[in-house]
Amino acid sequence: MTSEKVDTLVVGAGQAGVAMSEHLSNCGVPHLVLERDRIAARWRSDRWDSLVANGPAWHDRFPGLEFPGLDPDAFPGKERVADYFVEYAQRIKAPIRCGVEVRKVMRNRAGPGFTVETSDGVIEAARVVCATGPFQRPVIPPIAPDDAALMQIHSAQYRRPAQLPDGAVLVVGAGSSGAQIADELLQAGRTVYLSVGPHDRPPRSYRNRDFVWWLGVLGLWDIEAQAPGTEHVTIAVSGASGGKTVDFRALAHQGMMLVGRTEGFRDGKVRFQPDLAANLARGDAYYLSLLDAADAYVERNRLDLPEEPEARIIPPDPDCVTKPVLEVDLAGAGIASIIWATGFALDFSWLQVDAFDERGKPKHQRGVSCEPGVYFLGLPWLTRRGSSFIWGVWHDAKHIADHIATQRKYLAYRDAGERASGDA
Numbered sequence: 001m002t003s004e005k006v007d008t009l010v011v012g013a014g015q016a017g018v019a020m021s022e023h024l025s026n027c028g029v030p031h032l033v034l035e036r037d038r039i040a041a042r043w044r045s046d047r048w049d050s051l052v053a054n055g056p057a058w059h060d061r062f063p064g065l066e067f068p069g070l071d072p073d074a075f076p077g078k079e080r081v082a083d084y085f086v087e088y089a090q091r092i093k094a095p096i097r098c099g100v101e102v103r104k105v106m107r108n109r110a111g112p113g114f115t116v117e118t119s120d121g122v123i124e125a126a127r128v129v130c131a132t133g134p135f136q137r138p139v140i141p142p143i144a145p146d147d148a149a150l151m152q153i154h155s156a157q158y159r160r161p162a163q164l165p166d167g168a169v170l171v172v173g174a175g176s177s178g179a180q181i182a183d184e185l186l187q188a189g190r191t192v193y194l195s196v197g198p199h200d201r202p203p204r205s206y207r208n209r210d211f212v213w214w215l216g217v218l219g220l221w222d223i224e225a226q227a228p229g230t231e232h233v234t235i236a237v238s239g240a241s242g243g244k245t246v247d248f249r250a251l252a253h254q255g256m257m258l259v260g261r262t263e264g265f266r267d268g269k270v271r272f273q274p275d276l277a278a279n280l281a282r283g284d285a286y287y288l289s290l291l292d293a294a295d296a297y298v299e300r301n302r303l304d305l306p307e308e309p310e311a312r313i314i315p316p317d318p319d320c321v322t323k324p325v326l327e328v329d330l331a332g333a334g335i336a337s338i339i340w341a342t343g344f345a346l347d348f349s350w351l352q353v354d355a356f357d358e359r360g361k362p363k364h365q366r367g368v369s370c371e372p373g374v375y376f377l378g379l380p381w382l383t384r385r386g387s388s389f390i391w392g393v394w395h396d397a398k399h400i401a402d403h404i405a406t407q408r409k410y411l412a413y414r415d416a417g418e419r420a421s422g423d424a
Contacts, residue, residue, distance in 0.1 A: 003122035003124050004122070005125075006030065006031065006032045006123060006125050007029060007030040007031060007408075008125065008126065008404060009114075009116060010024070010128075010129045010131050011034055011102045011105075011128065011131060011132055012034075012132040012378075013089070013094075014039075014042060014132075014133050014378070015133075016133055016378030016393045017033050017129075018033075018040075018088055018092075019062065019393050020033070021033050021094035022064070022088075022397070023398045023401030023402075024401050024404065027402065027404070029404055033097065033131075034096075034097055034100045034102055035100065036099070036101035039089055040081070040082040040084075041082075042135060043078050043082040044079060047156075048155075048160065048181065049160050050077075050160070050184060051180070052077050052078070052239040053239055054176055055212045055389070055390075056072065056212065056243070057074050057075070057076050060076075060081075060389065060391065061084070061390060061391065062088060062390065062394050063391075063394065064088070064091070068087075074242075075240075097120075099119075100118050102116060103118060104116070105117075105350060106352050107353050107354075107373075108124075112373075113126045113373065114353070114373065114374075116128065127374070127375065128375070130348065130362075130374070131378055133378040133379075133388075134346070134378060134380050134388050137346070138157070138340075138344055139343050140342060141342055143264045144265075144340065147268075147330075150336065150337060152337070153339055153340070155340065155342075158181055158339055165337055167336030168190065168193065168333055168335045168336065169185050169190050169191070169337050169338070169339060170195065170328075170330075171185070171195065171341055172262050172339070173195065173341030174196040174199055174234070174248065175234030176234070176236055176237050178194065178195075178341030179194075179236045179248075180238050182256060183238075186251065186254060186256050191257075193257045194256055194257070194258055194259070195260070196248060196279050196280065197234070197260075197275075197279055198233045198279050198282055200236070200282075200286040201236045201245075202287060203245050203287060203311060204237065204239075206311055207298065207305040207308050209294075210243070211237065214294050217297060223384060223385045224383065226381060234343075236248075247315065248280060249316070249317065249318060252321070253315060253318055257320055257325065258276055258318070259320070259328070260273040260274055268329060269327055270328050271326060272324075272328075274324055276321055280321065346360070346362075351374070353371045353374055354370075354371050355371035364382075366383045367396055367400045368400065375403075377396055377397055377400060382396050383395075
C-alpha cells in the first residue's frame, strides 16, 4: 500500500492545531494538519447555545488578529470564536485537511518516524503533534444513578433549557460550566439544585480591570505548576450577560438551592456531603486574596484606578448554607434531569507509542514528549496556568515549533566527507 509522506503531522484543527500550524510555517517546517470534523468544531458542537468566551476579546485571541468589529471588552460567543479560528487559518494558509480521522499512530520498527492510519489512508510522518485539546471524553462519575426516569446528560451535551423535560434540575459541578448552566436554568424559571464542590472564585473585574488583566500583571498566568491539593479545584468565572462575578450566595437568594458535593444515589434519593459552607468559604478566600493582591499592586505601582470597596461585600449566608440539605428525594423534589458538569478525561487511545505514565497521562516537558518525535499541545498546565487558554496555547506552540526546527537542523547536518561527495 502506498502512503503519503509528511515531515510533521498535527492532529486536530482547534485553537491548538491552528497555532501550531502558524509557528511551523514561520519556522519553515513542512506539515499537515488533520481534523476529523471541521476547524474549531468543538466550539460549535460541544458547547451550549449561549456560551461566550470566559475572557474578553482583547485577551482571548492570537496576537496576529483581533476579533473583527467586536468591542475589545466584549465576550465573543461560541460561533464567533469558531469563525475567528476559521479566518485565522485562512490568513496563515494553514494546510488543514478536514473530515479525516486519525485512528492509529505507531512508531516504525524498521526505520525512523511513525505510521499513521487515518480514515483516508496511511501517512508516514517524521513527527506527530497531538493538538486535540483537553476536552476529549466527557466524564460522568460512576455514582450516576441507573434510573430510566431521569434524563442525564453531560454539560457537553447541554444546549438550552427547553432541551430538558419539565421539572427541577440537579446540576452537579460548580466550575465555570456548571455555574453558568445553573444560572441560565434559574433565569428560565427552573427549580435548580447546584452541587458545589471546592472551587476558586475570582472577581470578573475589579477596579476597572478584568480578572484576566490582574492574573497577567500579578504573574499568576505564568505559574508553572498547581499547588499540592488543588488538582481537583475548579474555577468559577463567567463572561455571560456581559461578564459578571459568579456569586453562589446571590444565586441562592434568587431561589437556587445550593448543596455540597454529590455523594451518591440510593432508593430514589441523592445524598450530599456536608461541605457546602467550607467550599463557599474557600471560594471567598480566593476571591478576597485576589482583591488584596490587586490593591497592593495598585499602591506599589501608583496606578490611578478607582477604589471599589463594595467588591468586598459578601452576601449573608442563605438558609441552604446555614441549614444544609444533605439528602433529597428526587421524585418528591420533582427532579427530572441531571446535568453532569464534571469535566473531561484525556483519550489518546489512538496514539500507540511509549509516551504515557502508568496512569495514562502524557509524559512530557513543555509539550516535548519522552517519546522522541511526539509532542503534546493544548493540555492544561502544559507549561503554565495559561496553557489551555487561547493566548497560552499560541505561546506553547511556538516553543514546540522551535524545538522541531532545531531537531531538523541537526538531522540536516552533513560532515565534510558527505558534503564533498555531494551526499544530500
